[in-house]
Amino acid sequence: MSNTYYLEESSFERAPACPFDPAPEITALRAEQPIARLAVPDGAPGVWLVTGYGLVRQVLADPRFSSRYETQYHPVLGGHLPPAPAGDLTGMDAPQHTRLRKLLAGKFTVRRMNLLTERVTEITRERLDAMERQGPPADLVEVFAQPVPALMICELLGVPYEDRERFQTQTRSIADAGEPEAQYAAFIELGEYLRDLGLAKRAEPTDDLLSDLATGGDLTDEELGGVAAFLLGAGLDTTANMLALGTFALLRNPAQLAALRNDPGLAAGAVEELLRYLSIAAVGLRGVLEDVELAGRRLKAGDTVIIAVNAANRDPAKFSDPDLLDVRRSAAGHLAFGHGVHQCLGQQLARVEMRAAFPALLTRFPTLRLAVPAEEVPLRTDPSLIYGVHSLPVTWDRR
Template sequence: MPVTTPVPNGLPMERTAGPFDPPREISALRDSRPVSPLNFPDGHQGWLVTGYEAVRRLLADTRFSSRLDIGILHVPYEIPGMPTPTEPSPQIPGMFVAMDPPDHTRLRRKLIGTFTVHRMRQLEEHIVAIVEAQLDEMSRLTPPVDLVRAFALPVPSLVICELLGVPYADRETFQADFARFMVKEQPLEEKMGAYIALNTYLGELVTAKRAAPGEDILSDLARQEDLGIDELTGIAFLLLLAGHETTANMLSLGTFALLEHPEQLAALRADPNLLPDAVEELMRYLSVADIFYRYATEDIELCGETIPQGSTVVVSLLAANHDPLRYDDPDTLNLHRTARGHLSFGHGIHQCLGAQLARLEMRAGFGSLLRRFPSLTLAVPAAEVPLRTDMNIYGVHELPVTWDTTVH
């Protein structure tokens, strides 16, 4: 390992290379040592995996466990009030992203039929209608407006609420609780308060659906007697969080990226058939769900490095998706690129269940927004857009935009 690339103390999080690229320290580490030691704030000697090939292999290897209850999972940044962990965390019922087979297999199998490509395509017209209705509302506002609140957050929230059977009228409450829960360095007391509030709300919701099921995903799951209320609550938590947080941030950060790359934006406006490839490239380029964790259940060799049993392994999907060994000129947004094979939806048994739904929402969202608002521009300098470097899912806190109302 070159002496010019020291082992980081904690995970570099500041976007030193700009709002869309990995932090410079992480890119340098990937290029010199894609499987690298990482010093954690609590003294743990863990690992950071940043190379495309290494990340792909790791995510496909179930010896790298997703469970939190078999070993101590260390966090690569400071959390105020968080004591140094001395024992594993208890497993949370229904939280299948933090499980390994066979528990993971049992729960995921119950959901696979829900998110089939065919079923998602049946939803396509309805998603387009939701997008158009939200843009109707936005067009009646006087610019400048915050695109996050006016468009990027409402669209996926409404879609996932309808799919799951969550009252959309409750969105202000659950969105605020999820926002508190997702802050990286949130004091433990705040984080747990948000988690308990969400669990209480969703527990009452799935209990009501078991008593009187409707025509929605949570009702379908509630009809399955082998799922307990605590498991249903955990599943609901995951689906509601993943169903609105990730897509909302892709819509807002993706719009920011397009506005900052006018030649790419012009190419997309000129050729709407470019939209499917554009969505894949934006997914690769931005990788909003960036950091994931695994626990080494034994000594494991990964791309020439031996990761000892008991190590916490931090995975950066953003760094992997910007790996020059996988993509030419990876730090450039190129909507004509074939970005297939990107890792933004993960890989292996934990690959995102809702990938097809997210693609439909992004195609409808970007396509209609750019068509309906041809003069859309940032309302503030790019450097003033507040970035979500403090959150577990990246994006922007706000995206002030404006447009020429005389040509709209």
């Protein structure tokens, strides 16, 4: 294989016949060059692709690889990215990232998130009741996968009940990549709403996360609104797509679905395996801050590293039979939530939601199945998006 890999946007697209697997080109590259120099369409130098599990983990943990957007060249967009807006922890390094993460870390402990299990269970049951009343067929994204995390974000941020329908309408518009103008308008409107809500919490705090941040930290008004928007983005689209795509994967693997339905005690392990197997946050970027050697390759300050998390989570050097979905597997060590100081803050909440949602869905609708051929399920193929499905038409037998 050549020392240089020629990158096209389609290089990251999953094959339609294997919608849960990394792109075949990326998988082949991992076997021969777990770190490879890329030749990008506009000829920009210094772009690398890391696909091996050990190397991805190493890059994510090394502060010489920056999360700041302005240090990163985006090969698909063909240029460097603008700096992160206020409150966007994903695009920050220390000390800014350290300061904001410290404010948030105590709000997302395992204990605190487990205390939310009862409310997650209630919301899940309410959405399943609504799904049953509506009757088959249904779009699982619209009736279940998207509302469950949206309503939990409302709970966390303290969105007033009278605003929650509007809130959900806006979040649905943001998730609809097929309507970019409406998507952008909803994003701006929701950002303004969250900023105003944060200011209201400063004046009259209530018992919620946003009030805690408004009154217990040193956030500016702009940072407070930005952190709220960050929490929304981090906790909504990811979990919604995991619920929908995870259900799709289980429906395509009936033995695994039956195992989870018949033994809800498998839920915790099954969630970790689905996170590993699907890797919906498939790729990430890091900017190289100083010259560094990685697996015998010399990276220079100013270079960009593309991290293929989905390939790393299917690396046979870490996981046996990695292309098989096995809900009884121990998927400990997967990188679906990242690694190092930027590991996902909301991972415990996501786990609580999925551990409640998957068994409840499969138990309530034991005959759940696709309402269209699998190849007709519309996938989110844009590599800049969280991977998932635009919709998941399902049906079941009425009781």
